[in-house]
C-alpha cells in the first residue's frame with residue numbers, strides 16, 4: 001500500500017533501464033508503492049514503439065505490483081485480450097482513434113481487468129463524458145503521448161477540474177490519473193485540480209533519492 005496516502009504513484013517503466021525491466025519493477029516495490037505504469041506504443045497512434053504482451057507476461061511472475069497498462073494503439077480492441085492474458089490488472093485505451101470504445105471497455109472488464117479511458121492534451125473532457133459511468137479510471141495526458149521526459153502541459157489543469165466535477169456530480173468513483181511531466185510540483189498542481197493517481201517516469205527513475213521523491217509526491221512520511 002502507499003502508506004498514509006489514498007493517492008497513488010504509478011512509476012512508468014518507460015523511464016527504467018530497458019535491459020533490466022524486472023529490476024525497475026523491484027525498485028518501485030522497494031519504495032512501498034503498489035502500481036506500475038506500463039506504456040504500450042504501436043508506432044502509428046504515437047511515433048514510438050515500446051513493449052509487447054510478451055514483455056508484460058515475462059514481468060508478471062517477477063512482480064506483485066498492480067500493472068496499469070496504457071495502450072497507445074490505433075486498434076486497441078485487437079490487443080486487450082493479449083494484455084489481459086499477459087497479466088495486466090488495468091488496461092486503458094485512448095478515445096481519439098475510431099473504434100467501438102464502449103464495447104472495448106466492456107470487453108476489458110469481461111477479461112477480468114479494470115478499465116480506463118485516456119484523453120490526449122487537446123481532447124476536451126466532454127469527449128469521454130458518455131463513457132464515464134462504465135470506467136474505473138480516466139487518464140488525462142499532460143503531454144502529447146509518445147515519449148518520456150517532456151514538459152508538463154499546464155493547459156490541461158482545467159480539464160482535470162471538469163473530470164473531477166463530473167465524478168462528483170454523478171456520484172462516480174473512477175480514479176483520475178495524470179501522465180506526462182509529473183514532478184513533485186506539477187503533481188501538486190494536478191492534485192489541487194482533483195487528480196488522485198500520478199504517473200511519473202523520469203521524475204521517479206532518475207531521482208537521486210526515489211524514496212524522497214515518492215514521499216514528497218504522495219505527501220507521506222515513511223522515514
Ligand code: DX5
Nearest residue numbers: 012145146148149181201202
Ligand atoms: C508518454 C507516456 C508516459 C511517460 C511519462 O507517452 O504515456 O507514461 O512514460 O514519462 P515522464 O514522466 O518522463 O513524462
Ligand code: ZN
Nearest residue numbers: 039070179199
Ligand atoms: Zn503512459
